[in-house]
Amino acid sequence: MTTKARDYKLTTVKRLHTLSGNQCSAPDCDRKLLARDDETMVSKICHIEAASKNGPRWNPTMNDDQRRHFDNLILLCDECHNIIDNIENEKKYPVDLLKNWKKEHESTVTYSYLNERPALLNIVINAISKIELDAEEDLSFQNVEAFEIESKINHNDIKRNKALLEEYKVFYMKINSLYQTLEEEGSFKKENLLRNIRATYLRIKGKYIENSSDPMQIIRNNADNIIEDVQDELITMAEQNTNDNKEDIAFGVTIIMVDAFMRCKILEEPVIS
Numbered sequence: 001m002t003t004k005a006r007d008y009k010l011t012t013v014k015r016l017h018t019l020s021g022n023q024c025s026a027p028d029c030d031r032k033l034l035a036r037d038d039e040t041m042v043s044k045i046c047h048i049e050a051a052s053k054n055g056p057r058w059n060p061t062m063n064d065d066q067r068r069h070f071d072n073l074i075l076l077c078d079e080c081h082n083i084i085d086n087i088e089n090e091k092k093y094p095v096d097l098l099k100n101w102k103k104e105h106e107s108t109v110t111y112s113y114l115n116e117r118p119a120l121l122n123i124v125i126n127a128i129s130k131i132e133l134d135a136e137e138d139l140s141f142q143n144v145e146a147f148e149i150e151s152k153i154n155h156n157d158i159k160r161n162k163a164l165l166e167e168y169k170v171f172y173m174k175i176n177s178l179y180q181t182l183e184e185e186g187s188f189k190k191e192n193l194l195r196n197i198r199a200t201y202l203r204i205k206g207k208y209i210e211n212s213s214d215p216m217q218i219i220r221n222n223a224d225n226i227i228e229d230v231q232d233e234l235i236t237m238a239e240q241n242t243n244d245n246k247e248d249i250a251f252g253v254t255i256i257m258v259d260a261f262m263r264c265k266i267l268e269e270p271v272i273s
Helices: 010-020 078-084 095-116 120-129 149-156 162-184 189-209 215-240 246-262
Strands: 044-047 073-076
Touching (some): 010 095, 044 078, 095 120, 120 246, 189 246
């Protein structure tokens, strides 16, 4: 029977495969994760900190949502997976080492991927911006430099997705350059995109807070779930409006979503005194 710790979200699986670059994440391994038919995946999703109590690198303080989260998963070939999950090798392959493998591999793939597919972010912007959603408030475009991203992470008590936000914030300038080009062309795609992201967030937030007397506390308690719900909906929107590869779209949406978080379209803005 599948435990929740192994019940991966589809968006998580897509992101893992996209950022694998079709190669095992172990730095001394050059095995491809796609079989010779170029269709069959031969990769293994490995938990950095174990999915179950008797597994390697078990962390009793984690819950199953944290265990199945993207940050706790690394994509490996079958051989490397068996090696690091051999309980006798636990000290040889500690948590910090595997996290470093993951970070280094995915960072390298991310930059090369965007260089190889420079149009990807434009595809996502086009797909989401052309949807007509009802915004529940007038959108003003705040200055991203009005606060430190760390302040917003702390203000909303983000935990699982903290590493994602901190890593992908570096793409702000790239996104901003795309937005500037659109504005110079007289396009309203930026406004439509951010309005749709904001409307999606407000609707999802409403499901959590309902008639709560302390909505901010509810948001803090559910910040990571809210981020992931928004991400799932944005990916669905984008996939429905483009024929592009779904794993590519999921990757592009994640970058756009982090940028929208920085622009205060997702979650709540810290109070600046």
